Amino acid sequence: MGRAPCCDKDGLKKGPWTPEEDQKLIDYIQKHGQGSWRTLPKKAGLARCGKSCRLRWTNYLRPDIKRGRFSFEEEETIIQLHSLLGNKWSAIAARLPGRTDNEIKNYWNTHIRKRLLRMGIDPVTHTHRLDLLDLSALLTSSLCNPTPSQFDLSGLLGLEPLVNRDLLMMAQNLLSSQCQNPNILGQGLPEQQHPTPQFQEQLSSFQVQQLQHISQRLPTCPDEAQLMQPSADFNPWQDIITQANLSQNDFVPATSVNYESLDPSFTQLIPTPTMCAAQAARDIA
DNA sequence: AAGACGACCAACCGCCGGTGA
DNA sequence: ATCACCGGCGGTTGGTCGTCT
Numbered sequence: 001m002g003r004a005p006c007c008d009k010d011g012l013k014k015g016p017w018t019p020e021e022d023q024k025l026i027d028y029i030q031k032h033g034q035g036s037w038r039t040l041p042k043k044a045g046l047a048r049c050g051k052s053c054r055l056r057w058t059n060y061l062r063p064d065i066k067r068g069r070f071s072f073e074e075e076e077t078i079i080q081l082h083s084l085l086g087n088k089w090s091a092i093a094a095r096l097p098g099r100t101d102n103e104i105k106n107y108w109n110t111h112i113r114k115r116l117l118r119m120g121i122d123p124v125t126h127t128h129r130l131d132l133l134d135l136s137a138l139l140t141s142s143l144c145n146p147t148p149s150q151f152d153l154s155g156l157l158g159l160e161p162l163v164n165r166d167l168l169m170m171a172q173n174l175l176s177s178q179c180q181n182p183n184i185l186g187q188g189l190p191e192q193q194h195p196t197p198q199f200q201e202q203l204s205s206f207q208v209q210q211l212q213h214i215s216q217r218l219p220t221c222p223d224e225a226q227l228m229q230p231s232a233d234f235n236p237w238q239d240i241i242t243q244a245n246l247s248q249n250d251f252v253p254a255t256s257v258n259y260e261s262l263d264p265s266f267t268q269l270i271p272t273p274t275m276c277a278a279q280a281a282r283d284i285a
Numbered sequence: 286a287a288g289a290c291g292a293c294c295a296a297c298c299g300c301c302g303g304t305g306a
Numbered sequence: 307a308t309c310a311c312c313g314g315c316g317g318t319t320g321g322t323c324g325t326c327t
């Protein structure tokens with residue numbers, strides 16, 4: 001049983017602050033300084049709880065607050081600090097003069113987090129994800145340029161603990177179409193490895209044209225700089241995630257992959273998701 | 286024109302740690 | 307050692323506004 005909320009008493013106002021309330025708070029703090037939040041509202045003539053006053057002051061009324069859009073430098077700083085500190089918003093805010101923890105938290109959740117996801121970066125671990133195009137790259141290289149040993153699909157099953165099984169099946173399905181040799185892929189799989197009817201339905205809406213479309217939009221001969229910096233408004237993984245109606249839970253962070261458990265021919269293709277995507281696009285084209 | 290939808294963000298909520306009685 | 311109080315923190319909510327259909 002937690003403590004009762006500090007402002008559940010009758011008569012205390014909640015919700016948005018009016019300009020008059022703001023002015024009362026500013027006047028009081030300019031005259032007496034901040035602190036003693038519990039008693040401040042009464043002294044300042046405000047029908048608010050102390051907590052509400054403190055929040056209003058620290059997040060909005062403080063004179064040293066910098067308003068307006070975050071600069072590119074600030075954004076980069078937030079990303080770097082978040083990779084070190086995690087969701088320690090107050091610690092991050094302490095290193096960004098004029099910005100509040102609440103503002104940074106909001107900005108992270110509404111802008112940066114989404115941008116990282118679009119770039120194929122896990123916003124929690126700050127690492128690239130092992131995702132569908134990683135798999136497609138692995139499969140493409142292994143199956144479309146086959147040697148007898150690479151035709152053995154048993155090695156692919158080693159990926160199964162790492163990736164949603166349906167996702168693995170989808171990758172196989174995609175590439176079986178691309179390789180125009182679906183029989184190869186169907187061989188050697190135990191019955192339980194085949195996708196559920198429900199998932200097959202999903203697959204039907206996610207056809208090879210989509211991947212071809214994506215491959216056309218990738219640079220044909222990307223240099224390393226381009227590979228490492230996917231365009232902000234285009235991310236092939238996001239397209240695929242959207243098309244296939246997948247969720248984040250269908251993926252595992254690349255850092256959690258046990259590379260040693262994989263066939264060497266796969267691990268050499270893993271370096272970055274972007275590299276894999278470009279390789280897959282080249283192979284398909 | 287209007288309703289649906291999503292993005293944004295101020296504000297709230299519950300919890301935690303520090304402190305003093 | 308225990309309890310109450312206080313300030314602070316991170317997660318979540320809900321109102322507002324712009325865009326889309």
